[in-house]
Amino acid sequence: MTIKEFKIKLLPLKNKLFRLSxxxxxxxxxxxxxxxxxxxxxxxxxEKINSLKNIEAFMMTITRNLCLDKLKSKKNKSLTLNxxxxxxxxxxxxxxxxxxxxxxxxxxxxxxxxxxxxxIVHLRDVEGLDYNEIIEITGWDMNYLRVNLxxxxxxxxxxxxxxxxxxxxRN
Amino acid sequence: xxxxxxxxxIDKYYQGLTTAEEEDFLKDQLKNNSEERYSTVYSQLQIMSxxxxxxxxxxxxxxxxxxxxxxxxxxxRTSLFRLHHILSGVAATALILISIWVTTSLFSPTEVYGTxxxxxxxxxxxxxxxxxxxKNVNKGVKPATTTIKKAESGxxxxxxxxxxxxxxxxxxxxxxxxxxxxxxxxS
Numbered sequence: 001m002t003i004k005e006f007k008i009k010l011l012p013l014k015n016k017l018f019r020l021s022x023x024x025x026x027x028x029x030x031x032x033x034x035x036x037x038x039x040x041x042x043x044x045x046x047e048k049i050n051s052l053k054n055i056e057a058f059m060m061t062i063t064r065n066l067c068l069d070k071l072k073s074k075k076n077k078s079l080t081l082n083x084x085x086x087x088x089x090x091x092x093x094x095x096x097x098x099x100x101x102x103x104x105x106x107x108x109x110x111x112x113x114x115x116x117x118x119x120i121v122h123l124r125d126v127e128g129l130d131y132n133e134i135i136e137i138t139g140w141d142m143n144y145l146r147v148n149l150x151x152x153x154x155x156x157x158x159x160x161x162x163x164x165x166x167x168x169x170r171n
Numbered sequence: 172x173x174x175x176x177x178x179x180x181i182d183k184y185y186q187g188l189t190t191a192e193e194e195d196f197l198k199d200q201l202k203n204n205s206e207e208r209y210s211t212v213y214s215q216l217q218i219m220s221x222x223x224x225x226x227x228x229x230x231x232x233x234x235x236x237x238x239x240x241x242x243x244x245x246x247x248r249t250s251l252f253r254l255h256h257i258l259s260g261v262a263a264t265a266l267i268l269i270s271i272w273v274t275t276s277l278f279s280p281t282e283v284y285g286t287x288x289x290x291x292x293x294x295x296x297x298x299x300x301x302x303x304x305x306k307n308v309n310k311g312v313k314p315a316t317t318t319i320k321k322a323e324s325g326x327x328x329x330x331x332x333x334x335x336x337x338x339x340x341x342x343x344x345x346x347x348x349x350x351x352x353x354x355x356x357x358s
Contacts, residue, residue, distance in 0.1 A: 003241055011237065015228045022227065032229060039237050043244065106218050125219035128191060149187035153215070157185065160211050160218075 001046050010042065013056055016127065017063045023122045024067040026111055034070060038063040057136045064119065064137060071115075102163060109159040110152075116140075117152035124149055177201070181212050 001009075017038060021031035041062055042049065052058050110118055119138065123129045129137075134145060180197050183189045189197070194216060201213040 003238060006241065007234075007238065011234055014233060018229050019223050019227060032233065035229070036233070036237060036240075040240060040244070043241055102214065103218055103222060106215075107222060110222075121219070126222050128220070130191065146187040150185060153185055153187065156219075157211060157215055160214050164207070164211065164214075 001049055006043065009055070010039065010059065013059055014039075016056070017059060019126065020060055020119075020122060021063055021067050023110070023118060023126075024064065024071065024115065030070065031067075034063060034066045037066050041066070054133070054136060057133055060123075060137045068115075102160070105159060105163055106156055109156055113152050113155060114148075116144075117148045117155070120145055120149045121152035121156070125153070177209070181208070184212065 014035060017035045018031055021034040021038075022028065025031040025034060038059060042059060049055065110121060113121065120134065120140075123134045123137065124131075131142060131145060134140075135142065138145075140148075177197070177200055180189065180193055184194065184197060198213065198216045201209045201216075204210065204213065
């Protein structure tokens with residue numbers, strides 16, 4: 001594959017990969033580094049690229065695996081896979097008054113989800129991938145996928161409900 | 172709006188069982204519904220599909236960075252390798268074509284110059300050819316005879332030379348025998 005072909009076929013996927021990476025890493029710089037590493041890695045696997053059926057899914061798999069490796073290596077330093085990234089309490093009215101944007105709230109709730117739920121909710125609800133593509137990226141089976149998607153969606157629903165109740169009580 | 176269908180779909184959504192089409196249908200049906208249960212679902216569907224904005228993208232500097240890194244790692248011999256690959260392919264193709272040509276030439280029946288297919292014409296030609304051969308054979312008989320005669324006279328001469336040689340050898344032998352008898356006589 002030439003650099004020109006790489007630019008046309010693979011580089012347009014960068015934002016999709018970045019969103020996945022950001023969802024996992026919760027840090028812009030780390031997410032960007034992970035995506036860069038993913039591109040360099042796939043560049044070295046040129047002989048494999050031509051035989052791939054779904055290069056997008058393959059790149060997302062590489063990106064995800066790189067992010068998980070980075071998170072594991074950071075385990076004792078700052079973040080873990082299941083750690084609460086944002087330490088403040090969403091139910092804290094002061095926080096709620098400061099942050100009125102529902103989207104930001106949901107983003108924060110997602111960050112607090114366990115990695116499996118966060119990944120599945122991101123791939124299904126944010127990126128709109130179908131279950132077969134998600135299975136290809138994660139390697140999980142359909143039941144595992146559905147259970148974690150269900151849990152993730154319910155958690156987000158609870159947050160939205162609480163915020164809506166708070167908004168109503170304020171009004 | 173069929174509430175039963177909507178409620179069933181909502182339950183399905185939270186069990187993680189809906190398809191993308193069902194979710195789009197649900198979003199469309201709940202758009203203008205203010206009931207809490209439905210507005211929550213609608214909000215969730217709406218938010219999740221738009222959770223990342225224009226600010227959550229990598230800019231062009233990322234592209235430049237990546238392409239710069241790739242150009243560093245791209246091996247120089249790639250272009251030479253490709254040229255070699257192409258030339259090898261051309262050479263292999265040429266070799267195959269040449270071998271096919273040679274093989275077909277060997278196995279294809281060669282047409283002999285002057286071949287005649289008609290049997291009557293062929294017989295006449297054969298007769299003609301044999302006449303020519305016998306003419307030439309007769310032409311060659313006289314010089315052949317002369318040559319044979321010359322060879323025979325040569326043979327005779329060589330026979331005479333052989334006889335002289337034999338006589339000479341016998342003379343030498345007799346001479347040596349005389350010498351020996353004189354030696355024994357002096358004891």
